[in-house]
Amino acid sequence: MKRLLTAAALLSAGAAVLTGCTNSAATEEVPVQGAPSAPVPACADGQLNFNAEPVVNSAGTTVGFKINYWVVGASGACSLTGYPGVTAAGGGPQVDAVRQLRGGLFGGLPEGEDTPPTVVLDREHGAQAVVETTVLAHQSSACPTYTEFLTTPPDTTDTRPVSVTVPGCEFAVYPVYAWSR
Numbered sequence: 727m728k729r730l731l732t733a734a735a736l737l738s739a740g741a742a743v744l745t746g747c748t749n750s751a752a753t754e755e756v757p758v759q760g761a762p763s764a765p766v767p768a769c770a771d772g773q774l775n776f777n778a779e780p781v782v783n784s785a786g787t788t789v790g791f792k793i794n795y796w797v798v799g800a801s802g803a804c805s806l807t808g809y810p811g812v813t814a815a816g817g818g819p820q821v822d823a824v825r826q827l828r829g830g831l832f833g834g835l836p837e838g839e840d841t842p843p844t845v846v847l848d849r850e851h852g853a854q855a856v857v858e859t860t861v862l863a864h865q866s867s868a869c870p871t872y873t874e875f876l877t878t879p880p881d882t883t884d885t886r887p888v889s890v891t892v893p894g895c896e897f898a899v900y901p902v903y904a905w906s907r
Contacts, residue, residue, distance in 0.1 A: 769797075769804035772884060776793055776794060776888065778888035779791060779792050780891070789858060793812070805845060806880045806881070807845070808901055809825045812875055812878075817872040823898060825899055825900075833900030834901075835901060851906055851907065854903060859895075859896070859898075860894055870894075879902075
């Protein structure tokens, strides 16, 4: 009986410590293991490497490209949200890609989602964005084939050229999404 009373007293004392010595329930959230304890800062200029790779349809036609972003060497984690800036620059007249939420063949947010996600980049995880092109001729003229695009990661001013060969008259860019390297 003495053991039961001692155990009950210990449980009661433990409960008082957990609830701050009040009768109200504890409100402090316990962090999920592995989750960051603070928001991850936005990526800064010079913190990312990036390149481009063509997107080819089943007929073997290049219909756009993916921009891959990853953190530089030992750089800490950072985050991207939204759309990269993309301008077709080499091979024809400069053309800015138009921001699109969804549509096309390969890019965009799922139906019903209208807010671009925030993507955390670290040594194992990066971000990608899809750029699609129209290859239909405008007013019966042929679309040029571009070999270089200027791209700027979301919320930075770090504009750099990426080399990828893509024919097109107009371009659409979609929000960044998570990518495992």
